[in-house]
Amino acid sequence: DGHEGERGRDGNVSIIYWQAPSILNPFLSGGTKDVESASMIIEPLARYNEKGELVPWLVEEIPTVDNGGVSEDLTQITWKITPGIKWSDGTDFTSADVKFTAEYCMDPEGGCGQVTKFEGVTNVETPDATTVVVTFDKPTPNPYGPFVGGESPIIQAAQFADCTGARAPECTEENFNPIGTGPFKVVEFKPNDVITMEANENFRHEGKPAFASVTFKGGGDATAAGRAVMETGEFDYAWNLQLAPDVIAQMEQGGKGTPVAGFGPLVERIMLNQTNPDPALGPDERSVIRPHPFLGEPAVYKAMSMAIDRPLLVEVGYGQAGKVTCNWVPAPEAFNSTSMTCDTQDIAGANALLDEAGFTDTDGDGIREVNGVPMKILYQTSTNAVRQDFQALIKQWWSEIGIEAELRNLSASVFFGGDPGSPDTFQKFYADVEMYANTFNGTDPQSYLANGLCDKAPSPASQWQGENISRFCMEEYDALHAELTQTAGLEARAEIGKKLNDMYVQNGGMIPLVHRGRLSAHANSLGGVILNVWDSELWNVADWYRIGE
Amino acid sequence: MPDGPAPVQEPVLDVQGLQTVFKTRGGEVHAVNDVTFHVKPGELLGVVGESGSGKSVTMMSLIGLLPSPPADVRGGTVMFEGNDLLKTDTETLRKVRGGRIGFVFQDPMTSLNPVFNVGFQIMEPLRKHMGMSKSAARARAIELLELVGIPDAARRLKDYPHQFSGGMRQRVMIAIALACDPKVLIADEPTTALDVTIQAQILELVKDLREKLGMAIIWITHDLGVIAGIADRVMVMYGGQVVEQAPVRELFGNPQHPYTRALLETIPTVRGARPDKLNVIQGQPPILGAVPTACPFRDRCAFRFDRCDRENPKRLPAGPDHDAACFYDFQTGGPRGA
Amino acid sequence: MALDEQKQPLVRVENLKMHFPIFGGLMRRRVGEVKAVDGISFDVFEGETLGLVGESGCGKSTVGRSVLRLYEVTDGTVTIGGRDIAHAPPEELRQMRTQMQMIFQDPQASLNPRMTVGDIIAEPLLEHRKMSSRELDDAVGGLMDRVGLNRNFAKRYPHEFSGGQRQRIGIARALALSPKFIVCDEPIAALDVSIQAQVVNLLEELQETMGLTYLFISHDLSMVRHIADRVAVMYLGRIVEIAPRDDLYDRPLHPYTQALLSAVPEPDPSRESTTERVILTGDVPSPSNPPQGCNFCTRCPQVIDICRQIEPEFQEVTPGRFAACHLLDQKPESAAKAPSEAT
């Protein structure tokens, strides 16, 4: 792009996220809003670019077996930090900070939200100020979990020294104002409202960032965010505009901004609860004990999937930003399984399947019964016009196969809030089925596929943390996944990955619906935006600049 | 004080053929019909009549106090200081109100503004009409309160109406009406809401003031006793019309309209003979739906003719400065003028 | 005592007190009381009309209501027909209500605007008599005839009637249970002069035909003179004088009575100018804070020192005439004469 000049030359850039960040320490929150807002301030050692490739960030190069950065037995990775990097307070960025970050997150009392990133890590060592050696407990073909990607940035040891373990949540000042190496630093953080940032004068790249300050506004709804960028031009960047295609098209006519879409592994899916969410069970047993009264039945979940007209969903909800998919992992291409097709709706087939399996409507009310209990399900999702349309459509189709759905929609900030206190989070899953989209950072789905492991199921014991939302549990799956963790070589890994994908979907873990592109919008005057679906969207905010003038 | 033949004097207020109509949902109400009267300087004109006979409406029509709509003053002239009050511009009329003609209303409890102190309310017309300074107005207000017999006037200026008794509020009302030395004072049943002992105080006060200030007074009441005590001349109203008009002694001694007669007969007294049975005016007052084409009193009248049904009697002379709107002549015992 | 021998007292009121509490201060405690009625006694004889006069706020209505126990009296007894009203238990009281009725001042306010005239008159019958609806209709019709209302109007509403007619409705309601005793609380005050006479005549006529006993409350001294047999004069919660009508009007004993009578305007200009008036100064004191000694001492033209200290006793001055004034104690023989000179 060749936009050069001194740091801060382009004044202010304003970003709107319709979910407001409530904390700037991604280790204490799992929310994308918090992770992405923090990614402008604190950075990982390496991250993924828009193509899903790993790129060095605070290091010289990506360690691999070839360049000797990864040990032959796949149990050790050595990061070489670029010398001369400074924290925004002017102190040196050293390997000690990296080590501290690992300790901070791995502290059992700290309640770290990204603890999965550090899975298998036994030891972090710092032979010198620029070298970090991470040792895993077993061969790890994909050792790029810790310190890679927006979810695992490095925090400053000096700042957080007193905030480890139990004291982590108490450090309001630190959590609201972390010192980082990123292009910006916090001026003021108003939780759930707005973050004001200014350029980090100690940023390692000359002449970057182009903007002197950032206004990061949170709250509201996707429509308003899209409108503010594309129609009124008040904001420069709006995140994740999950809006119907006709609404986006209408906004685009405003002429002030452009929507950008990118396809990552993001899949809109329906998760099927493998546990019993009956409220009568009480908060500690609910969605913990297995099995679900009927969702575990192959005939049931297969029929539910067959009843869905995915092309129609794509057309109604996403248009260009969506594709039909039957897979959990639709990207990267190598991992996209082709064993299943689900392009056509088959209500009759679904009905036949259910009849055959003996789930019939015994009392003539149009709803099938299982052991005398009608097949009624609670179908929840976040509040969002497209999702509500999906809900209405799918409810209709399911009713045609004799399954009644009760719809419920929850504010996105609650649903994805990750607050273990709320009964309405997607993790608690106090419903029979729930619909949302999920994705993973990077191009390797290993840890993403780990979301299907038995021991990843959220429960009171795990403090409702864990990504196995549908509480899927299958020995074979666990075994195959273990094999994946041992396997190197892309082809072999892709083979296993596809198998895992098929296993999960075919055994009723989820009903994939739409392979979604991430759709964000930026102002026409904002240059340098490269939509990255594999990492934080704001990954290259240091390169953004103002066009024209 | 009633006295002998009055010297020929120009009336201060001369009302001719006044006509006032209310437009209501149920149709028009002809509250005042062709009312003609006058007052001379220093004279006290008493107005009596039963409730709804149009006394208040007549007086309020004079100075444009009736809300319009629904009221509509249809006709007549009201000559005051060379102007026809019904035709002048609002600014002149406004100056006349409160400045040249004072008004005292029936209910002293509600006629004063509850949220302003009495001083403000007395001083208001003084400052508006006479352009007095604040201190001059204050001095005058104290003087006025003393004039109407409120002790400790200076201190009481700061009091609010609810801190006064009914009698005292009525005195305050009179003080307000007198503030700008009006030529005419119209008092609409100023003592009806008061007790007899208080009424006696007020009547005494008015007699006093009249001697001191020498203005013309129109005094509305339905208590003939009050009229007898203070009026020079009396006008009797019935059904929106003036039915009889005479000097006070003449009226009481020689009433020429059957309604006046009946009224005088019905009222019991505390002194003198006590009849066994009260005389009664049978029937109800008329409904004022249209301009009457017949005598409004005919349904209740003991001296009714055929003619009463056909024609509304005009006021005809019935003695010196005495006229009555009745076809029956009590002196001759036959039709008047026939 | 001539009257006493012929007639029995139907109503006997002894030392009746009605104090309304006043609340105030930081905790809304009872800080005082309005002594609306402060220890009065009188009898009403069968078939007579006792007039009760006085200025506004002196407690006339309160007396009337207390006598019928529409208020819970503070102290004293009220017996009607030998039965104690003031302390009767609720059910007994309900029975006794048939004996005594009330006619109210404001004919508009005393009729429920949402009930038909027929229903209003029928209400006492419904409460106390078991009647079929046909009987009820007839009874209501009869009552309406009796008070001179067209019985065809039974289905109309009060606002469709004139003031005098409304008062007749109130009277019909009071008569429904054929009571012996009726309290008339200023029944004519709200009516026009020409209508007043109609109502008063009706009341008199009913008294004759039905043998009713009235307590007739009014501040119109001339009407009371017309209708009452005996008259009680109240001032600030106390009765200052009770006397047979003619005695009272011709020779008032109490200075207040004298002033009151002289304040009544005379509807005769020839006599008016000759009348010498006693004009009272000042206002009635507040009943929550009555003056020490005689209640009237603050306005009395003939006040003497003792009046300001000692409360005069209410006593029989001449047979059948009661009054409470220190002047009468001092010169009992001339007391009856002195006022007549003032007239």
Add this chain to the structure above:
Amino acid sequence: MFTFTIRRLILAVPTLLFISLVIFMLLQLAPGDPMAQVPLTVPPAVKEQMRQALGLGEPIHVQYLKWLRQFFWIEPLNLMDIWFGTTFAEGELRVISWQTRSPVMDIVAQRIPQTLWVVGVAYLVGILIALPIGIISAYKQYSWFDNAGTLVTMIGFSVPPFFSGVLVIVIFSVGLGWFPSIYDTTLVVDDWASLKKQINQMFLPVMVLALQITSQISRFMRASMLDNLNQDYVRTARAKGIRERGVVLVHVLRNSMIPVVTVIALGIPSIFGGAIITEQVFKVNGIGQLLITAIQANDLPMVQTLTFIFAVLIVLFNLIADVLYGVLDPRIRYD
């Protein structure tokens, strides 16, 4: 008057305590054990500390007392610390939001300015528009002005702000580009330019809110004026020869304002309460938005605190309204 005020103040204390109890109990009713609502990422030791502070496990009245202590003792002390640099509240556990892990009061303090700017100004504007409308409507009852006023106020009353808000955004922000659609809470007003900007960004939310407020208050004003226009003292004032303007604006207005002023005073707490929907639509992120997000995130300490602050304000302004009533109306000088 003075004793009245004192008495009302004294009476307000038990009322407030009772209200706080009601709020406390209501939130305690929330499903499950309140400690189960504490994020489980909060480590056990901290949880134990919170448990101590809340008195959980103890009888409910002890819990309540502890809450009272936190709210009425520690928080004010903290405020003093901030103002005077003292250290009274050091080491005491403040009321901590479960969502942001920071003291509730700090966040509330952060939100109050923007709430006051927008909702407060809207209230003022609403009143300033409403009063003349009410006065003229009443004075010219059933005139075209009155009818039009009635129509507009009724529409203002009946159109939900989530519709009117978006409508004005579409018209004025998108269509005409006159005003921003998103409120900038970081704007610091320190010179004319920023003031202009502030006014500019306030315009739409203030307009939407003021429409609602105007609707209500002008109705009250009209009714009150109508009541008073028929009073006898108005006739007296006219008979005194006062100009119509004087009659209406001095005599009638003062009397009519008595009930309206109390209505206005009673509405003031709602300013602090924020206007939840309007704040959402324009992203004002004031108290209302704070409350709604707290409720959504089950942030009990935040909800408890906010609700109770509202209750205090409501009781306070009730009291002020009563006292005002007495001040304005000489007939009701309580004593």
Add this chain to the structure above:
Amino acid sequence: MTDVTHAESARNQWWDVWDQFKTHTGAMVGLVVFVFIVLGVYIGPLIWTASPTDIPPVVEMIKTRDARPIYTALWDSGARVSWANPLGTDNLARDNLARLMYGGRVSIAVGLTAMILSILIGTLVGVLAGYFKKLDRPLMIATDLFLALPLLPLILVASLLFREPLSAAFGVEGGIFVLIVVLIGVTSWMQTARIVRGDVLGLKEREFVLAARSIGTPNRRMVTRHILPNVLSPIMVSATLGIATAIITESALSFLGFGFPPDFPTWGRLLNDSVDRMVSYPERVVWPGTLISLTVLAVNYMGDGLRDALDPRIRGR
């Protein structure tokens, strides 16, 4: 008595009220509009039988979705309109007219029942407090308390708390209906109670109540015969205002996500859901918005008229 006189004099008070009401143009227009709307939403679905929630099969859906109202053909000949959907369809091809009618059913039902509940509570409290001295203080303190409780937060909290138990007891929609109605009812009776109490206190001093007491009418009949009919007009006025408030409150709750489930149309939700497409499909906001406003307006004007009609002073004229 004869039948003739019966006929002549059998003038029911309600006829007078009606006569007076008829003279109030605004109120009459309001009544007509309200009746029209109510009939439309309750009888309408019997005539216009399209389903508000059913989505047609795929092919058809694609064809029929996002249809414009018939009348757009007047100025835009290219508009996709169809007599099968006179008001057009939404983006899932559901019939707008049917959705409006069903939405109206719920909104009006919520408005009416919440209003009735609030009036019942308000009147009961008001009458008891006004009539029985002993109950006055405690009841008024309770009323003040309710006034002092911040309502919207409480409604939100309560709907969070009781949603599930109620859903279990009354079914999903039933449960939420009960919840919303009860919440609105329980939090909006205070004004009525205050007004009624004030009126009752005044009435108690009126002489006709005294007259009834002197007759020996017991308290129960005193209240039903003399007190209640006379506080009817303020109650009626509160009632009409109450419907409006309830409809609006429901829509606000829907907006905040605490109302009915997303597929259950109410006017408030229809309006809210269509705000995104306000520019392309203005009819989808205009219709529900207009209907809410019209209903509220109509009800308010009716309230105005009723107040006049029930006031004997005005009616007497």
